[in-house]
Amino acid sequence: MYRSLEPEDIAFRDEVRAFLREHLSPKLSRATHLTTSVFPEPEIGHAWHRILWQQGWVAPGWPVEYGGTGWSLVQRWIFATETARAGAPALSPMGLKMVGPVIMRFGSPEQKAHYLPRILAGDDYWCQGYSEPGSGSDLASLQTRAVRDGEHYVINGTKTWTTHAHHANRMFALVRTGSEDTPRHRGISFLLLDMQSPGITIRPIRTIGSDHEVNQVFFDDVRVPVAQRIGEEGQGWAIAKYLLEFERGGSLNSGGLRCHLEELLRLARHTPRGDGCMLDDPDIALAFSQVEIDIDALEMTELRVMASLQTGQNPGAVSSLMKLRWSEIEQAMTHLGVRLLGPDALVWEHTRPLFAADARPVLDDLARPVTPKHLNARAFTIFGGTSEIQRDIIARELLGTVY
């Protein structure tokens, strides 16, 4: 057991660093720093996606046959850590990490041939149509109905909290098929749809930090070819469960946490207090240590999990642990950030994006995203399965069914 890098890993790391130096522009990393959400605006996330695609590095988690990089675990870890620490934008997960793996696993040869290269190239921008106003944690109660009409499904109903529906040209959705008496888990199908289809309307939802990332999407007699279904009719729930585990844990997040920690450390060093800076304050230093130690532990957990998995394999229930801890550590950090701002936490910059050229900021770049990120991060313990639901999954694995 050892962690020191082999010479070829060091060479790889240097290659990644050189690539980042050349291709990650200061403009792009500044925009990333000023991004309030985990979902970057396409103008930066998609731009970076294209740059990585040209390099052949856009999908380290994919099997080589579909366009993955063929990297070892260590290389994937190096890549994830180096890009996050350099301040590269996150990539939209909806294609690469969600619908992509589903198509690989459950798609027809035609679907694979059509969609996977487009996901890699970033030709399609995907959104996830799962949740509905009445169906959040209890996703299987969803009501949006797809009725068969010849070679089409006709869809009526509504999805909500749909992240970036206003940017997407494609949606993967769970819809109710079958008759009234079909058992509820077996009456769900997985469809791919075109956001330009007649009958789709989008209502923006503004969140408490003033971000617009989520939307409600309405379907009014929307026709979707049957050929756009993934898997069998009624197999949607099994597919969704497979995907949810990917959504929760299929990635290395500690690099992003560390990048955030370093940003906050810079803020603490940069914020004067008396003759020194905020980091001289022993209470603040202690709070920093608390989150840093948590990140250390999560990072090793991620490495342990990744080490036990083959590329493309599903991590299972431990993904709940990783999603939970990631979200809680992020929230602890945004708290610390607001505390560092002190009186300046009164400032509310509510135009988005913060990196827009016409923004008229009151605070400097280090301080500006802190309060917006704090408010945005309230959603981290809600989306992708709430913390309560994640704990339930862990408890169920731990305890089985007790009663």
Next chain:
Amino acid sequence: MNLQLTSEQQMLRESAARWVAERGRPAQGAVTVGPVGARWREMADMGWLAMTLPERDGGLGQGVAEACVLAEALGAGPVVEPYLPAVVLAGGLLAAGGSDAQRQRWLAALASGETLVVPATSERAAGHDIGLTATRAARQGTGWVLDGDKTAVAAGDIAQAWIVAARADESTIAFFLIERGTAGVTPRDFPSIDGAGACALSLRGVRLDDSARLPGATRAAFGQVNDQALLVACAESVGAMDTLVKATVEYTKQRIQFGRPLAANQVLRHRMADMSIATEEARSITLGAILALQDAEGSGNALARTRAAAAARAKVGMAARRVAEEAVQLHGGMGVTEELTIGVYLRRQMALDAMLGPAEWHLRRHAQLRGARDGGSEDRNVSLAGT
């Protein structure tokens, strides 16, 4: 001992609650409301702005207990009108340390809602620690020249005047009333996190007559007014917590997932029980601190007073933040939208921390004041604690 509200306080509480329910609707979303409008005038008409000002200045001479009764009702709004900065802090400082001329010129106008004065005491390198104030006030002839920068002046965007803290010498912080338009003073307005407004102030070679200084506004006087403000903020937070607990209970009882109300899940029941415990504790420590402030008026024990106020704000600040965050969490996706007002209360709690100092900072002050003796040789401790 009697911990009941007097009948006058009870009436105040009821009329304030009624007004807040009818008129105190939260600032929605990203829409900032210019706070000094019709609602502020109504608050003046109700006598609330005059309530705690001294009778000799046209006020009603009520104390911190009454201010807290009112603030708790306002917290349920949350009403983001500048009661705390303008009436409690600026009004308190003017009443305690203003010259006769200043009191005549400003207090009655403040009480009637005609004019607005707010304190400008925070600085980037000082945070909320007035003892670290770096803005300088240099003597020039019979007057003064001020240089420095003030940050996060709540309601400073609409105030006619600001009370600026400045260092007159190594050990003296003085307070100056500076009117809008004074040469060398540049406000930079911005929306504040609670949906109201604020400003930063740049002071460059600001020449002031000595009559601009509040002659009686010493550090000690500021400490006393600030302690009152901390309690008013606590009471406001209690009002918000109460509202959030009720809203969360109601929501989880009617929202069905997995075929039953959310509130049927034991884990959520316990979380709401904890929110309610936190609210009760917050109410208790606030009441205890109100009594401590009343005692200190008799005994003159400033240290006990300040420590009680720091204790209350440390506990209530943390509890309010936690309750607001739990309320968001238990509402799920709805909790993070502007369609419900849960987030408005969360942001208002953040604004209170930004105005008066984060709860963690008050916890530290409380620790530092342990063992310090009032007015004695351990004055250094007291100054470390920023009073």
